[in-house]
Amino acid sequence: MSRRFGSFFYQTKSRHADAAVVRKRSGVLPFIGGFIRKACLFIGAIVLFAIVMGIIAGAFFGGASSSDLPKKMVLVLNITDPIGETETIRSMADPFAPAGLTAPYVIEALDRAAKDSRVQGVLVSLDAGGMQLTHIQELRAAVKRFRLSGKFAHIYSASFADLGSGTGAYYFASAFDKIWMQPVGMVSLTGLSIEMPFAKEALGKLGARAEFLQREDYKSAMESFTRDSMSPENREMMTSILADFSDQIFKDIAVDRGLTNDALKAVMDKGLLTGDDALTANLVTNLDYADALLDSVQGDKKGTKSEVPLVALEDYADAVAKPVSIHAANVALVRVSGEIVPGDDAEPGYATSDYIAEGIREAAENEAIKVILVRIDSPGGSPTASETIRRAIVKAKAEGKKVIVSMGPVAASGGYWVAVDADRIYAMPSTLTGSIGVLMGKFELSGLWEKLGVHWDTISEGENAQIWSMNKPLSESERAALENAIDNTYDSFLTRVAEGRKMKKEEVREIARGRAWTGLQAKERGLVDEIGGMDAAL
Structure with a gap:
């Protein structure tokens, strides 16, 4: 690992063997890499990726063992892309793209490092915003657990204002004991706002119209197309x-930085603070550069280097951390991530119902498994697909398994449907959940076709054969059929929530109405049991 002078602490020299990098790899890897790149021209990247990468990963990327790590080290992490729930999806255009860091991966590494006497502390260089609030909260909690073990946690960012509001990035940084920022950097702590576009008029100019029916008033996902402004309920x-x-x-920032509410409000009202202002306000602890931070950690009082090895957190994790799915020998992890859709094959970006249900079934049939942890990060999707996953959870419980749900950034609508029968439901304070309601409809384009001079002829059998056609508006009988389907689905949703959460159906309806709640709000209303992340659920 070579140090850099800039915004990042280090740069890995290569992906093959290097004495400065903990993870050891065979020297023949460059040859294999060259062979792969050439072969891709003839065979096709996706086919080759599927066949070869598993072999290469097993043979050459097994990673060093824990015993290969230094006896004393400082972990370093460059955050150059948002840390998400799942790995970056590889595509045909770039099948060998780096997988990226996930929140569970980083959290697991920090938790293990907190208990590892060889690890002295952690340094983080932050050059990316855009992380979801729930992931920030989970990562903050992991940083605080790490600090409670008596180890230091320092963070550096050139600025908390380069890409507009730095509220999210600074919220993450405020959990560290030392916050370093470049002298010419700024902190943008502006508060929160929401801007929502409404395109009903634009669609009308195109000759298009959104026809969607909802249960109930707060089910507002399609308002951007059906209205010109927010409904009162939304x-x-x-x-x-x-x-x-x-x-x-x-509140968290005020506690972390030792600020009164009035002092923090004054900072927010100012909006944009220079480095000196941020230092005076105790928002940062040091105005200096990344290399100076490294020197402060690796140097002694005389300025000589103590030569404490720097180890990339990714390398440390690969050497010592076990996958979360085997965090305990009797725990299985099943992920429901993305839009919930029917299907029996894994699809990136989607939670395919039969594929997930099969995973739950296999865990239920495994005598060694005692607990199934279902991690949900989904805005919902198909009611029938959601029901397929819920049914698998019910069957697993009948087999004597304990099922625990951990909610990520969002577990709403169908994402909540999946969760209702779990033995315990954990959500983060900022998780968006609930949204117990139903939305169905279509976009109607007959006006657009008329403007374009496109004419459609139709042959159909059945009064409602064209209910999903985008070439005509809903007829009276089609609308009635859709209303009936929505009522039936909504009633089924309410029934399952009432049974799963042991509530009266009337109580569920009162807190449902299509309304989304934060994790804290959901706990107050009995929709979740506990506030906490995967670490608490495990």
Whole structure:
């Protein structure tokens, strides 16, 4: 690992053997890499990736063992892309793209490092915003657990304002004991706001129209196409969510930085602070550069280097960390990530119901498994697909397994449907959940075709054969059929929530109505059991 002078602490020299990098790899890897690149021209990247990468990963990327790590080290992490729930999806255009870091991966590494006497501390260089609030909260909690073990945790960022509001990035940084920023950097702590576009008029100019029916008033996912402004219910819901998010973020920052509410409000009202202003306000602890931070960690009082090895957190994790799915020998992890759709094959970006249900079934049939942890990060999707996964959870419980749900950034609508029968449901304070309601409809383009001079002829059998056609508006009988389907699905949703959460159906309807809640709000209403991340659920 070679040090750099810039915003990042280090740069890995190569992906083959290097004395400065903990992870050891065979010297023949460059040859294999060259062979792969040439072969891709003839065989096709996807086919070759599927056949060869598993072999290469097993033979050459097995990683060093824990015993190969230094006896004393400082972990370093460059965050150059947002840390998400799942790995970056590889594509045909770039099948060998780096997988990227995930929140569970980083959290697991920090938790193991907290208990590892060889690890002295951690340094983080932050050059990416855009992380979801729930992931920031989970990562903050991991950093604080690490610090409670008596180890230092320092973070560096050139600025907390380069890409607009730095509230999210700074919220993450505020959990560290030392916050370093470049002298010419700034902190943009502006508070939170929501802007929502409404395209009904634009669609009308194109000759298109959105026809969607909903249960109930707060089920507002398609309002951007059906209205010119927020409905009163949507405004009430979003105002409540934003206020709760703001309260969570700024209370935590005030506690972490030792600020009074009035002092923090003055910072927010100012909006944009220079480095000197941020230092005076105790938002940062040091105005200096990344290399100076490294020197402060690796140097002694006389300025000589103590030569404490720097180890990339990724390398450390690969050497010592076990996958979360085997965090305990009797725990199985099943992920429901993305839009919930029917299907029996894994599809990147989607939670395919039969594929997930099969994973739950296999865990239920495994006598060694005692607990199934279902991690949900999904805005919902198909009711029938959601029901397939829910049914698998019910069957697993009948087999004597304990099923625990851990909610990520969102577990709403169908994502909540999946969770209702779990023995315990954990959500983070900022998780968006609930949204117990139904939305069905279509886009109608007859006006657009008329403007374009496109004419459609139709042959159909059955009064409602064209219910999903985008070439005509809903007829009276089609609308009635859709209303009936929505009522039936909504009633089924309410029934399952009532049974799973052991509530009266009338109680569920009162807190449902299609309304999304934060994790804290959901706990107050009995929709979740505990506030916490995967570490608490495990």
